[in-house]
Amino acid sequence: MLATNYRGPFRIRVDQKPYPEILHPDDAIVRVTRSCICGSDLHLYGGLVPDTRVGMTFGHEFIGVVEDIGPGVTKLKVGDHVMVPFNIACGKCAFCKQELYGNCHESNPQATAVGGIFGYSHTAGGYDGGQAEYVRVPYANVGPTVIPDGMDPDDAVLLTDVVPTAYQAAEMAGIQKGDTVVIFGAGPIGIMAAKCSWLFGAGRVIVIDHLEYRLEFARNYADCEAYNFRSLEDPVVFIKKTTDWMGADVCIDAVGGDAAGNTMQTITGRKMLLQAGSATALHWAINAVKKGGIVSIVGVYGPTDNLVPIGNVVNKGITIRANQASVKRLLPKMIEHVQAGRLNPKGIITHRIPLEEAADAYHIFSAKLDNCIKPILIPPA
Ligand code: NAD
Ligand code: ZN
Structure with missing residues (x-):
């Protein structure tokens, strides 16, 4: 599958990589239909986040279709269209119990503070991200939320980070x-x-x-x-x-x-x-x-x-x-605001760029070219 591939500061490539696999009973595999580049990715891109390893797939803002689930996944089924919060949260640790889903201990026990985050260095757990055709989603009973009927996918993808943050x-x-x-x-x-x-x-x-x-x-x-x-x-x-x-x-x-x-x-x-x-x-x-x-x-x-x-x-x-935003805590309220028309997230999307051209997209967003506010990456159909 195609996925972003970090090659060192200011160098991103899109390469063929192996398909992600279910590694744990609670995992799901999601086929990505849209992902974004975030200002947070620019810290990675610029080499500012410790332990950002060459080869990593970036991307913590994405939506997609559930392609496969592990035997422990009960809250999702194959074919569901889901938005996936950028925080990887177990839902059970002391921090998740307080709805501090951005500070989950289980998903990133080695760090002092931040919980696991998709595509955000080994400081944030070393999970590959969603600027790819497919992504492994751990703790799939906790984070992923089915996109409500009628919601525009461009709105949905911005509910995975920008709006709740x-x-x-x-x-x-x-x-x-x-x-x-x-x-x-x-x-x-x-x-x-x-x-x-x-x-x-x-x-x-x-x-x-x-x-x-x-x-x-x-x-x-x-x-x-x-x-x-x-x-x-x-x-x-x-x-x-x-x-x-x-x-x-x-x-x-x-x-x-x-x-x-x-x-x-x-x-x-x-x-x-x-x-x-x-x-x-x-x-x-x-x-x-x-x-x-x-x-x-x-x-x-x-x-x-x-x-x-x-x-x-x-x-x-x-x-x-x-704090890092606690996306899961805020999602229901954010959905309400969007459905009621009080928030119009998709209004900030200025660029739609094929995943294959992610290197250009990073350059445009990082250098603030072409009046770019928010770029989204579209994987091949
Ligand atoms: P962005 O890079 O698109 O925007 C940052 C803006 O700050 C730019 O327009 C830049 O010109 C401006 N800027 C730079 N220096 C400034 C200064 N001294 N005063 C005023 N403006 C200045 O990034 P973004 O996607 O909007 O993200 C913003 C920040 O939020 C990033 O640090 C990102 O990592 C962070 N973020 C945090 C969370 C969270 O959960 N806490 C989630 C998403 C993003
Ligand atoms: Zn983000």
Whole structure:
């Protein structure tokens, strides 16, 4: 079958690989019908995630058709069309019992924090991902969810990560009615977080990025304000000024450690590629939030980054909330929002690219070419 094949930083190939096999009674094999490239993949692509091994198949956002099931799988049948949360969760460990499905211990017992994630390095369990024709889905009674009748597959694929992550960003921010929410990053996550912030009753939503086409997209798609940090004297001062010097009620970091390298390069004039990532947006978020405010982090950082301006966190009494999204916990609510028309996930898809051309798709998304917001990969029929 065709699958992405990581060859080292900034090198992805699509190769023939062996079909995945059922290795455990609870496994299913899914024939992928759509997969996405995520900003999180760019951390892998840029070589920023430890233990990303050459040969790995990437891809943690995918939907498909159940092709085969192990004898222990009772909740799915062959032929079901399923969306598969990016978190691999056993459903039984102490963390899954608290619905912290992104922190499952069973699926990745060797790591200190993150649970298993499809196609996300051996740091996240070493599972192959869904940027392929077929994928093995462990714990198939837990994560995969049958796509509701009538749901557009383009919406469904974005429910495997983008929508629940963005929603959780807004949820963790504890947005109160009328709050001013500042979101750093106008990628798929930041744009969707802007949209979700309104659902929590935000009074004002501001998105900050430096890519004009993404700012324009955010304004139109999420009906928010959007500003280019390169045209601002200082984004923190700007936010202070526009909030009567109080600061934002909440800030969301939808950037994470820099993967493509260009941001840090231009901000500091230093090449940060292959280092643990920058934290410019996180610094801005901590400095721009009001005293006693909340900073919600969904941006992904290297596991040992130590870049938080902790003094300001203490002095201002800031609460920081962060996690990988718990997709399974949020899925029912996300389905409702989509079915009710309150969220329109597919509106962010700008590129449909054959799986065979995944290398080009990575390049376009990583280098932010061709006004790309969200690319999806389509395997051969
Ligand atoms: P993306 O790369 O498409 O978007 C990131 C955006 O941030 C870009 O538009 C970039 O120009 C902008 N940016 C860079 N530096 C900035 C700065 N200092 N201030 C403001 N904007 C800045 O990625 P995405 O798909 O939107 O994902 C965003 C982040 O969310 C990534 O770190 C990704 O790994 C993470 N993520 C986390 C989860 C989770 O469960 N926690 C899930 C999905 C994605
Ligand atoms: Zn993702």
